[in-house]
Amino acid sequence: MINTLKLIIINEWRSMWYEKVPLMVLALLLGFMAIAIQATSEQTQRRTLALQQANQQSQTDWLNQPNRHPHRVGHYGDFVAKPLHPLSAITPGIINEAGSLVYLEAHRLNSANFNPASEATSLERFITITPDIIIQWVLPLGLIMAGYAMITREKIGGTLGYLIGNGTPLSWIIVGKFIALFIPAAIPLILLNGYIGYLMADSPQSMARIGLMLSGQLVYIAIWSLVITAVSLKAKLLNQALLSLLLIWVFICMIAPKSLANIAQTLYPTYPRAEAEYHAEQKLKSIGDSHNPNDPYFENFKQQTLKKYGVNRIEDLPLNYNGLVMQEGEKLTTQVYREQMNYHHQQLLKQNQWIRQWLWLSPALALEYIQMAASGADIHHHIDFINQAEQRRYKLIEYLNSVHTNHVNQQDDKNTRNDKQFWENAPRDPIALANLKLSQKQVTSAYLVLIAWLALLGLFIFWPLKKQ
């Protein structure tokens, strides 16, 4: 039986060879892939370099600060740039669409700014042919062109009936055709991912990430190979087979992903940051205004502080009361701003959650999620970057406020300049790329969608054959 299968596969390859179209498609695809890898890695390198430079510049600027008052340093602030995974060269994901630089400042929560998409020209509104898009979009299209005729042709030519008459089960023929289509697509993918794995072995979680990407891609290609086999089996005319497959492709790759994204945005719209900031400021004012000397919240804070140190006047405190007020104020603002930030992130994640319910419509979008997660360029990695930046901001400002409290003389507060050594010792933990685990929910549902498609297609094709 294995020999029959082998024969079917080899025969299919032979006819692909003589038909020229499949070969041309393969050559074209490999050419596109090579160019896309080159172009995308150039783009990713440029982006990575720009962000590295920003980080370095921020680092030197920080260390070169003269003696300053700690509160001045709190407003001087710190910049952090987003860490990128080298796999972004394969799947850039949201590298151009998400802000990449956050300004960390005392009692401010700044947005992640400078995404190239804002300043994009019309040309950049077209879908860029990156390696992941080739696998997700162009490869299925190539497979369609190469394989739509596989079984239909034999049906029309009468060879299919002949084969079956000779005792070859139809299921073997289907499996053979499927394998004949799948293998030529799978081998370059395995080689490509192997090569990437070799190049990027040192990058964080590289093996898990590449494994995830490759397995997703293989299942996805298997789905398409099965779809094509199925349609080729059912169609009566070559033309019919091709057109149906093209329609399926347009729906899965273009219409469904775009529609889902647009509907999700309409159902859970995001609100302008300006508005959110205003509300946060109002809320802060209602809790306590550290700039207002008669504010009840801070009056209460003053009494408690005096009691704690057992003194009657601020002047008698062993440390700088202004610094304590700063610490208290920072605590309040941080709480309110984080609330606002989380609300915004929740709104974004609600959009993802809604799409997950409909993800079964499009295995292409499912693969997109897997690839973006694998290369660390999805929304979950982005939100983690923002959260890490915010943690770092609070830690840093806390440190500066403690310098203010303990190393600035209250009597001569505003004229004090602390030694620059303080800034060198400030806690500024580097931002690490998020753990892949953060995207787990998204990746799991995407995998389920892919597996379900594969299983249902198998069922759809082979179940009727069993009854015969």
Place this chain on the structure above:
Amino acid sequence: MYQETLLLLKQRSALILICISMLLTLLSLLNGWQNIQHIHHEIDHAQQEAETRLMQQGEEMLSHYTASDEIAGSIGYYVFQNTYRTPDEWSFIALGNRIVTPYIQRIRLLGLQGQLYDGESHHPEHVMLGSFDYAFWLIFFSPLLCIALMHDLKATEYQAKRLTLLQSLSNNSKGLWIKRTLVRWGLIVISLAFPLTLFTAWHQLSLAPWFVIVALTVTYTLFWILLCGLIGLRKKAIHSNLNAIAMVTFWLFICFILPSAGKWMLDKTYPLIDGSKIALQHREHVHHAWDIPKEDTLQPFYQHYPQYKDTPPITGRFHWKWYFAFQHMADIKLAPLVKQRENTLNQRYAFNQTMAWVLPSLFVQQTLEKIAKSDINDLINYRHEIEHYHTALRHYLYPYMFTDKAFKQTDFEQIPSFTDKKTQ
């Protein structure tokens, strides 16, 4: 013609395709509209609130402080003014960069370059997936309609063994193919333009843009019909499947591969300086001022504002006039870099325009974005508007800080707002 139309519509698959196209065209229009309505709604809400919010904050300032420089300085520091990038009537046709740039930005009197790029609030994954608007639908989908209706024009006749018969009517055969092609083109145009026209009438939109968009639709689909005709009606075009493959390959090139290649060239020829440079330099300029004598900031500032040259020197530790002077000087020092970036952006736009002459898909995208005012040009204009407004605000508040012009309640009410600048 009439008969050919009937003949085509009798094919169930063709009829279904045309109906789907109409429905999805309408959906693309509705989706664009919905996005723009959301922006309008948020802007309206913010505008309604803005005045009461401002008045409230103004009263706080006036009650907290007595000296006019303190009042004006605190207003400049604490009071944010809204600026709006209001969508145009036809913005829904191509959402362009409106799905990623903030449409409301808060501005205060501090250095502008530190504020101009703030305010991310979009979902990056969905910006990447792109918007489902008319531009997308026309550029990517209408060629597929042409392919679906044109690839088997000659081939079906061949398969039905009628081709030789048809060709032998030598007088008519050319006319027949032309007729059949025209009918297909006409139906495709109708499936796109009819929902568009309906939509235009429904919302009573202005007609000039409608006319341009319909003209674009007509010519863009004509280009595809002709291309498909060249392939589907050539002498040996008897294999419809091979025709389709050839057409789809063209589609792949015109709508994906060539734009991607263009993008690659664009980044190579006109690389854009990363915006992070502005942010980092701005911070240095602003904070350096605290470490140097105040006169070192004020003297260069007075060269730009000689009318304040003879105002009394600052003796105390802090004065708002010095504070806002160094904020403005940071903008002035950054101006060459900002200008350089803007020039690059303009060059990139020009590159697009040149390339659009050879790439029809890009031509349509660009023209529609221009009509929709959602391209890079409009963003640059918006930034200029903000800059002008910021200048107006500065010029309004400076006299209270530099000369001791008294600050009265009415002075607060007369602070320029972004919207009345636009109506001027």
